[in-house]
Amino acid sequence: MTACQPILSRRQRPAGENHHLWNNHGTWWFHGTVHQPDGTSVRVRCSLKTTDPSVARRRRDRILTAAAAANQPVKA
DSSP states (O other): OOOOOOEEEOOSSOOSTTTTEEEETTEEEEEEEEEOTTSOEEEEEEEOOOSOHHHHHHHHHHHHHHHHHTTOOEEO
């Protein structure tokens, strides 16, 4: 028997280059949803600790790449 892996959810049609990003009073944050094997979901939020949107996009991309590399399939 193998354990089910959590799946990071992504919308079918991304809203643009700032998808999964949120600017909170000048600081950019990553927001995503991880779907658990038991059918529940967990919202993931973390500060990207930058005021620069291009830096925030690169850090967001690293988070999504790391999730895929950790054997957590990204739900398209």
